Amino acid sequence: MQKSEGSGGTQLKNRARGDYDQRTSSSTQIKHRNTVQRIKSSLSTSSPESARKLHPRPSDKLNPKTINPFGEQSRAPSAFAAIYSKGGIPCRLVHGSVKHRLQWECPPESLSFDPLLITLAEGLRETKHPYTFVSKEGFRELLLVRGASEKAVPLLPRLIPVLKAALVHSDDEVFERGLNALVQLSVVVGPSLNDHLKHLLTSLSKRLMDKKFKEPITSALQKLEQCGGSGSLSIIKSKIPTYCSICC
Numbered sequence: 001m002q003k004s005e006g007s008g009g010t011q012l013k014n015r016a017r018g019d020y021d022q023r024t025s026s027s028t029q030i031k032h033r034n035t036v037q038r039i040k041s042s043l044s045t046s047s048p049e050s051a052r053k054l055h056p057r058p059s060d061k062l063n064p065k066t067i068n069p070f071g072e073q074s075r076a077p078s079a080f081a082a083i084y085s086k087g088g089i090p091c092r093l094v095h096g097s098v099k100h101r102l103q104w105e106c107p108p109e110s111l112s113f114d115p116l117l118i119t120l121a122e123g124l125r126e127t128k129h130p131y132t133f134v135s136k137e138g139f140r141e142l143l144l145v146r147g148a149s150e151k152a153v154p155l156l157p158r159l160i161p162v163l164k165a166a167l168v169h170s171d172d173e174v175f176e177r178g179l180n181a182l183v184q185l186s187v188v189v190g191p192s193l194n195d196h197l198k199h200l201l202t203s204l205s206k207r208l209m210d211k212k213f214k215e216p217i218t219s220a221l222q223k224l225e226q227c228g229g230s231g232s233l234s235i236i237k238s239k240i241p242t243y244c245s246i247c248c
Contacts, residue, residue, distance in 0.1 A: 197228070233245050
């Protein structure tokens, strides 16, 4: 009888020890998982990318959506980006502490507008730096050179579809760059733009419904009328009846 009781006691002790070992093992596993999670969390928050998100650099405001066009992991998203990456745009971006500027490899007036002006116009649809700056500033500066009118007018049939693509773009900044480029082109080519206006005014009419674009579009239309002469007014009114002439 005592032997049976002794055997029973041993079994109870073994069972209790097994339960304890199981609880200890489970507790160890939980601690291990928590430790791993803390390490992963620490690594993720201490990464350079996370640090930039938590503490943005001053240059991030100057260069939003910046990419390295020469990086191995950067794939050219467009024809403009591919041409720029290969050095096909004869200017380079000079970074400044306050503003950027372009430095041309040769005087812009010595450059052929075909196809450079069209390529820069295509770049207006870019959404990342440095493409956004190079395209809009390059387009503007090229149109400022002596003899720009004679070089730009023959390119209008090819320029207009490219500018239209920027004006119908869903990105507001792309639209604004397209609108500014259209005004700059109008100043240079004058009434020669009238024959192509109808292809551009529909997109402007749609954007007029957006209050934030009403003023810049109205200003652009007035500039188009001023540069296009009397023939431009009837074209503008045919697409945008609510437009008020600067002559009124």
